[in-house]
Amino acid sequence: MSVTVPVLEVERLSFAYGPCKALDDVAFQVQPGECAILLGPNGAGKSTLFSLVTRLYEAPAGQIRIAGRSLRQESCAALSRLGVVFQQPTLDLDLSVAQNLRYHAALHGLSRREAELRIREELERQGMYGRRDEKVRQLNGGHRRRVEIARALLHRPALLLLDEPSVGLDVPSRRALVDHIHALCRSQGLAVLWATHLIDEIGADDSLIVLHKGRVRAWGPVREVLASQGAATVSAAFHRLTAEGEG
Numbered sequence: 610m611s612v613t614v615p616v617l618e619v620e621r622l623s624f625a626y627g628p629c630k631a632l633d634d635v636a637f638q639v640q641p642g643e644c645a646i647l648l649g650p651n652g653a654g655k656s657t658l659f660s661l662v663t664r665l666y667e668a669p670a671g672q673i674r675i676a677g678r679s680l681r682q683e684s685c686a687a688l689s690r691l692g693v694v695f696q697q698p699t700l701d702l703d704l705s706v707a708q709n710l711r712y713h714a715a716l717h718g719l720s721r722r723e724a725e726l727r728i729r730e731e732l733e734r735q736g737m738y739g740r741r742d743e744k745v746r747q748l749n750g751g752h753r754r755r756v757e758i759a760r761a762l763l764h765r766p767a768l769l770l771l772d773e774p775s776v777g778l779d780v781p782s783r784r785a786l787v788d789h790i791h792a793l794c795r796s797q798g799l800a801v802l803w804a805t806h807l808i809d810e811i812g813a814d815d816s817l818i819v820l821h822k823g824r825v826r827a828w829g830p831v832r833e834v835l836a837s838q839g840a841a842t843v844s845a846a847f848h849r850l851t852a853e854g855e856g
């Protein structure tokens with residue numbers, strides 16, 4: 610019997626900024642092909658968790674494994690399996706789409722030939738290959754996001770981290786982004802950890818990780834979290850889970 614290694618394993622993770630406990634004994638897993646939505650009110654600890662998974666900060670307590678590799682003990686191997694789209698766009702506006710992607714491919718040590726093949730593949734997947742020679746400045750927000758996703762997937766990560774990537778997008782661009790990410794999970798077996806405030810971005814087959822005041826209040830498939838809270842909607846379950854401990 611084959612055992613699937615989780616793409617992301619977070620175990621007993623805690624982190625504090627001085628006296629302020631930002632994460633307290635956080636644990637969850639994301640499996641291949643799973644889209645896990647990280648929901649939490651302001652200050653819940655989402656950015657701190659992302660900073661630890663991307664190794665911007667070192668976790669003093671707990672363990673993070675990406676595709677079975679410990680972020681602490683095998684950090685290069687672990688990080689090479691990670692793609693990230695930050696909330697703030699990070700493309701160079703004065704370079705073309707292809708130039709931005711080539712730069713990223715070089716950082717990941719891809720050969721020129723391999724880089725060109727993957728750039729084509731990822732941009733075609735996003736319907737952006739015909740625009741590869743345009744400067745990023747000429748693209749609208751939705752198209753820039755697509756380029757960022759193509760870039761994050763260029764080195765074929767097992768795990769894609771999305772930090773509120775739909776902020777600032779209009780409704781059709783947001784819908785297209787949500788559909789696209791879900792299609793990638795299904796077709797590529799990509800695992801996604803997606804931080805969002807927007808409950809309408811959640812699909813029926815996604816899983817939820819609800820973080821509040823640094824602790825995981827619920828983790829599991831959407832329907833199980835709804836059932837555990839006796840809630841009809843994600844919004845109602847979220848309000849129940851995050852009202853606890855207020856005041």
Ligand SMILES: Nc1ncnc2c1ncn2[C@@H]1O[C@H](COP(=O)(O)OP(=O)(O)OP(=O)(O)O)[C@@H](O)[C@H]1O
Nearest residue numbers: 626629630631649650651652653654655656657658
């Ligand atoms: N650099 C810092 N120094 C001190 N405290 C911090 C720092 N960054 C975050 N915090 C605190 O840590 C806790 C978690 O913050 P974090 O930014 O991770 O939450 P978040 O869920 O990302 O919030 P938001 O949705 O508002 O971005 C909060 O109480 C916050 O005030």
